[in-house]
Amino acid sequence: MLPQSLLSRHPEEAPGQKIIELRALLAQKFPPAAEQPAQPRRSTGIEAFDRCLDGGLPEAALTEVVCPRHGMGSQTIIQALVESTYVARKHLALVDAGDSFDPDGLSNEQLSALLWVRCHEPEQAIKATDLLCRDNNLPLVVLDLMMCTERQVRAIASTYWYRLQRVAENNGCVALVFTPTPVVGSAACTVRLTRMFGLPALDLLRDQLTASLHMETVRARSSPCFGHQAQIASFMAG
Amino acid sequence: MYAAVLIPDFELQCASRAEADLGSTPAVLLSDAAGSGVPFIRQSNVAAQCAGVSVGMSVPQAQARCPDLVFRRRNERQEAVATAALLQAAERASPYLENTSSGCCTLDLRRHGELDHASWAWDLVEELRLLRLQAQVGIAATPDASLQAAQLARPVLITDDSRQSLAQLPVMVLGPSEPILDVLYDWGIQRVGDLRALDRQQVAERLGVEGLALWDRADGGSFRPLRLVRAGETYEELTEFEGGVDTLEPVLFRLRRSLEQLARRLRADLLLVGAIEIILDLEDRTTLARTIRLPAPTCEVDVLFRIAATYLDTLKTASRVNGFRLRACPSTPRDHQTRLWEGSLRDPNGFSETLARLEGIVGAEHVGTPQRMPTHRPNRFCLEPPEFANEKPRGKPSFAPMIPGILPLGLGLRRYRPPWKATVANADEKPAWLQAREVEGAIRASTGPWRLDGNWWDRDAAWRWEEWDVELARGGLYRLANHRQAHWWMLGVYD
Missing domain, CATH: 1.10.150 (DNA polymerase; domain 1)
Incomplete structure (x- = not known):
């Protein structure tokens, strides 16, 4: 209900003034998201990626990387993540929905930081990701849906993504999802890879490649507001 | 002083040890008569004796007196398990231990002058009771007198004057x-x-x-020397089902009880469970064994149960389960000090449980840490159980720079498993057009051939092919393989 001071104004008062006052009152009652403390970020160790993500992957949230076509560098990002995870003395879980990860690109020492879950269908990958996020032992869980068709990815119920967001939020887990098309409605941040690499890219070092990745931020949300949105959306979805 | 620990009706107690509700139920142990083979009652518990059943009766006689009588046969494997538990419990007081007879051991306590005999004996009786063994302890001046005191004890008897007490x-x-x-x-x-x-x-x-x-x-016996034995370090519990079971619930019920007993025994020896070995005895006379290693040794029954139950939950057997053996591999507590910047697991046992669940979803051979095999043949790796909890300090990563496939060069490859069969048309001895599943088109540029071969000294294991990296005119980088100049395969896509 509006306060009496706003309701009892003289009818001849300009309506624009009322709106200004109403906005001021709402701003006072509900500070905008921009004024809230920034969501903590976890650096990926990939400079271009961190820059696009405003400092790193948001903690306790989902991040979606959309890679519309192969050849844009999604697998290169995964390999670089394994490498940087090894350097940071952490561990990483890769849920590989298409069983396509190639260990040949990394040394055995680097691979020792990786838990690889080789799935053969999206349903297995979804269950595995859910388990790993709930387990909360590994700081980063990567779900790779790049070898799934768009139809398979779109067939994943949207409620699953909201549920996964809640799990990540409750456990403080960082989840990164690679998809061929944007489907993760509950992602705190969605970035899109935009550059196709050509044959000369095969002669570049991985560091040079990750530095030349082109990506744009499609959507970025701050977590405190988004948490409520996710709850409402989850509730509406039943 | 000597102490004798006696389990009265040891064979009957062992035969009914795994059954929770048999303590108050009249139960007897059957044995076959030497000549005729006719079964007779060899041992009976207190409830059966109260019902009028006595040793030496035939089965019909006993049933006539007590219709609810439960009959059991000797279970030698269970007796071995119980004997190990008895000796381990007794050895904690004195290493001078004799396995006197079945269900009876004698200890030399003379070198333990400071030991409070009464409290030790009562603690031992309680400990054995928790292991589902009703024990009697007698303490006297000679081994024979202590054994006689144990037979008289209810459940503890300490006597200085053996003659008077035992008369x-x-x-x-x-x-x-x-x-x-x-x-x-x-x-x-x-x-x-x-x-x-x-x-x-x-x-x-x-x-x-x-x-x-x-x-x-x-007259009190003489000071005969004890035939000393050492209690083994085997921690095992055995459970058998009558007629076998085909559902998980009874197995889980017994599993928890066995784990409780194992954990109790190990805790008393100041040890932890480092691994659990579950051996299922199936109805078709086969066994199914699995050893589950715990990343963080523990004696917490809930944790052990969750890990074992997760494994059983994902298990499918060819036939019904007749019983199971549970072995705990003892381990000392971890003395590992994590480093300041070292990323250790928050809950190693929880992680182990999650791994077991993942194995249930995708299969045990599809979860793990990949490790490349010592060969330059591409796509050769094995999955090892992750050692995140007991990890060695990490050093600088090393590469083998002479092997092109593992240099941190170029876009990452996404492999097709298995590779796609492809049709390739050549022009000027280079691939010019490609067709494989949904990928089809003219090839704009290509590099190669990269000739790979190995195991040439072994005709069966020899391999050889040429690899090409191609870029389609409409976009997309692929790795192709040409086998014996005849068959083309699409190995993967660069991404």
Whole structure:
């Protein structure tokens, strides 16, 4: 209900003034998201990626990387993540929905930081990701849906993504999802890879490649507001 | 002082040890008569004795007196398990330990002057009770006297004057042979004190060497040396089901109880469970064994149960389960100090449980840490169980720079498993057009061939092919393989 001071104004008062006052009152009652403390970020160790993500992957949230076509560098990002995870003395879980990860690109020492879950269908990958996020032992869980068709990815119920967001939020887990098309409605941040690499890219070092990745931020949300949105959306979805 | 720990009706207790509700139920142990093979009652519990069932009766006689009587046969494997538990419990007080007979051990406590005998004996009885063994402990000046005291104990008897204390025992506890026992009964000798009241020399003249030994035992016994044994370090519990089971619930119910007992035994020895070995005995006479290693050794039953139950939950057996054995591999507590910047697991056992669940979803061969095989053949790796909890300090990553496939060069490859069969048209000895599944088009640029071969010295294991990296005119980078100049395969896509 509006306060009496706003309701009892003289009818001849300009309506624009009322709106200004109403906005001021709402701003006072509900500070905008921009004024809230920034969501903590976890650096990926990939400079271009961190820059696009405003400092790193948001903690306790989902991040979606959309890679519309192969050849844009999604697998290169995964390999670089394994490498940087090894350097940071952490561990990483890769849920590989298409069983396509190639260990040949990394040394055995680097691979020792990786838990690889080789799935053969999206349903297995979804269950595995859910388990790993709930387990909360590994700081980063990567779900790779790049070898799934768009139809398979779109067939994943949207409620699953909201549920996964809640799990990540409750456990403080960082989840990164690679998809061929944007489907993760509950992602705190969605970035899109935009550059196709050509044959000369095969002669570049991985560091040079990750530095030349082109990506744009499609959507970025701050977590405190988004948490409520996710709850409402989850509730509406039943 | 010597202590004797006696499990009365040991065989019956072992046969019914795994059954929770059999303590108050009348139960007897059957044995076949030597000549006829007709079963008779060899041992009976207190409830059966109260119902009028006594040792030596035939089955119909016993059933006539107690219709609800439960019959059990000897279970030698369970007896071995119980004996190990008994010796381990006793050895904690003294390493001078003798496995006197089935269900009975004798300890030399003379070197433990500071030991409070009464409290130790009561603690031991309680500990064995939790292991589902009803024990009696007798402490006396000689091994034989302590054994006799144990037979008289309810459940603990400590006696300094063996003669007086043991005089009321039936003469049978001295272990006479049947002919000698008959003679003693004919003489009206019912109790130990009655035998000791006789003259030693007269007894020796009439009953010979055995009679003399009996008299000495009745007199308190001699200081015979103990035949020392060491309690084994095997921690095992055994469960058997009557008729087998095909559902998980009864297995889980017994599993938890077995884990409780194992954890109790290990905790008492100041050890932890480092691994659990589950051996399922199936109805088709096969066994299914699995060892589950715990990243963080523990004795917490809930954790152990969750890990074991997760494994069983994902298990499918070819036939019904007749029983299972559970072995705990002892481990000392971890003395690993994590480094300041080291990323250790928050809950190693929880992680192990999650791994087991993941294995249930995708299969055990599809979860793990990839490790490349020592070969330059591409796509050769194995999955090893992740060692995140007991990780060695990480050093600088090393590369083998002479092997092109593992240099941190170029876009990452996404492999097709298995590779796609492809059709390739060449122009100027280079791939010019490609068709494989949904990928089709003209090839704009290509590099290669990269010739790979290996195991040339072994005709069966030899391999050889040429690899090409191609870029389609409409976009997309692929790796192709040409096998023997005949078959083309699409190995993967660069991404």
